């Protein structure tokens with residue numbers, strides 16, 4: 001029988017990650033509504049920024065903490081699931097960078113967000129239907145309590161660095177705070193890019209530190 005404490009910690013991790021998936025899915029639906037109603041550029045940019053921030057935090061937590069913990073538990077023949085997920089994260093991050101570096105006035109802005117939604121839907125389905133399922137079968141005898149605590153700590157750090165508040169906050173509230181000033185300015189994006197660079201570097205350092 002699986003260790004109850006380990007199973008509970010893993011289920012809490014899976015619940016949190018699934019909530020993140022649902023939240024970003026909701027944001028993509030909001031973006032589509034804005035497109036369909038031909039909402040102003042600033043509103044679409046703000047929602048796109050919220051999507052990118054939410055995905056950046058989620059992907060970093062997975063890559064730095066959750067994926068390595070999953071690798072350590074999964075049988076060798078299931079590790080390709082983790083390789084696959086990491087490669088998909090790479091593609092997601094490229095699109096996120098293109099969206100963050102662009103503007104809603106760009107011809108391909110909406111298309112990039114749309115393709116990002118498709119990538120994320122595909123990736124999330126594989127995580128929820130395959131990775132989480134395999135982990136549930138492999139969890140016996142492994143303690144995920146420390147992983148859960150690390151993920152929560154890291155989430156708080158990342159959200160603070162990216163200026164995020166409560167992730168359950170309504171997109172509209174978040175969007176308002178992220179709307180660009182009327183005068184074109186690259187400064188907010190530069191600041192955001194700098195914060196992201198710091199996250200990436202610290203993430204790499206953490207990942208290396210975790211490798212044995």
Ligand SMILES: [Fe+2]
Pocket residue numbers: 059062085089123127
């Ligand atoms: Fe992922």
Ligand SMILES: [Fe+2]
Pocket residue numbers: 017021058062124127
């Ligand atoms: Fe995920």
